[in-house]
Amino acid sequence: MKIAVTGKGGVGKTTIAASLARLYAADAERVLAVDADPDANLGLALGFTDHELARVKPIADMSELIAERTKSGSGGPGAFFKINPRVDDIPARFSVDKDGVKLLVMGTVDTGGGGCVCPEHVVLRRVVSHLVVKSGEVVIMDMEAGIEHLGRGTARMVDKFIVVVEPGSRSIQTYERIKRLAADLGVTNVSVVGNKVTGLADEDFIAARAPQSELLGFVGYHTNLMGADRSGKPAIEADAIFAEEMRRIKENLDR
Numbered sequence: 001m002k003i004a005v006t007g008k009g010g011v012g013k014t015t016i017a018a019s020l021a022r023l024y025a026a027d028a029e030r031v032l033a034v035d036a037d038p039d040a041n042l043g044l045a046l047g048f049t050d051h052e053l054a055r056v057k058p059i060a061d062m063s064e065l066i067a068e069r070t071k072s073g074s075g076g077p078g079a080f081f082k083i084n085p086r087v088d089d090i091p092a093r094f095s096v097d098k099d100g101v102k103l104l105v106m107g108t109v110d111t112g113g114g115g116c117v118c119p120e121h122v123v124l125r126r127v128v129s130h131l132v133v134k135s136g137e138v139v140i141m142d143m144e145a146g147i148e149h150l151g152r153g154t155a156r157m158v159d160k161f162i163v164v165v166e167p168g169s170r171s172i173q174t175y176e177r178i179k180r181l182a183a184d185l186g187v188t189n190v191s192v193v194g195n196k197v198t199g200l201a202d203e204d205f206i207a208a209r210a211p212q213s214e215l216l217g218f219v220g221y222h223t224n225l226m227g228a229d230r231s232g233k234p235a236i237e238a239d240a241i242f243a244e245e246m247r248r249i250k251e252n253l254d255r
Helices: 013-026 042-046 063-070 090-094 119-133 152-157 169-184 200-207 225-231 240-254
Strands: 002-006 031-036 096-098 101-105 138-143 160-165 190-197 215-220
Touching: 002 013, 013 031, 013 042, 013 101, 013 138, 013 160, 013 190, 013 240, 031 042, 031 119, 042 101, 063 119, 090 101, 090 119, 119 138, 119 152, 160 169, 169 190, 190 200, 200 215, 215 240
Parallel strands: 002 138, 002 160, 031 101, 031 138, 160 190, 190 215
Antiparallel strands: 096 101
16 A cells, blocks of 8 residues: 655644554554655654654755765766666665654755756655555655655556645645646545544535545544644544544545
């Protein structure tokens, strides 16, 4: 199973991604959780301590490794480099394990707002492609609000794109944009998780804007999850109702 979790910032996608990772690990699956969001905090949501995360270096920051694999050296902008570097050993070498979930942090490339075709970007994209196409693990990727950084072939190999939404127009707008981007890549396996719902009115708001066939389920607004976040405790261990909601979502995902 290869799952990409995305959505507008603040909707709770990282909590959903971390909870799915923990549930798959509890089922004795080998799980790799990939933090592909520039605002990287998936490790904290999984229950890693600050001390444990201090050992994790984002792949994008490994300048020597990137130069070695792409043969880019120090040629600077415009220099030639390999666009198909070897990356198959990177997940095992640079991930850290906790409670049966391995964490890999991708990091981000500072492009000054203009985008780039650069060694760092090439390596990150190749790692994602390797994980989706060749990895034998359950891979759960916590992504930024979109799928632009996935190539066409890689995107089609992802088993499910989950867009986390909350009952608000801006969140739904992001979901609709992601669906259009996915369609441009030939991807139709997009599903929705409604988060932070407070009642039937919220559920109806989301259900009216997302096809029933795409809805994986709803998660309530649980105020005690904030305390779990402050204490470094995974959300799925902090609230029994939330845990049951996530189990139902996983069951729907596995069908």
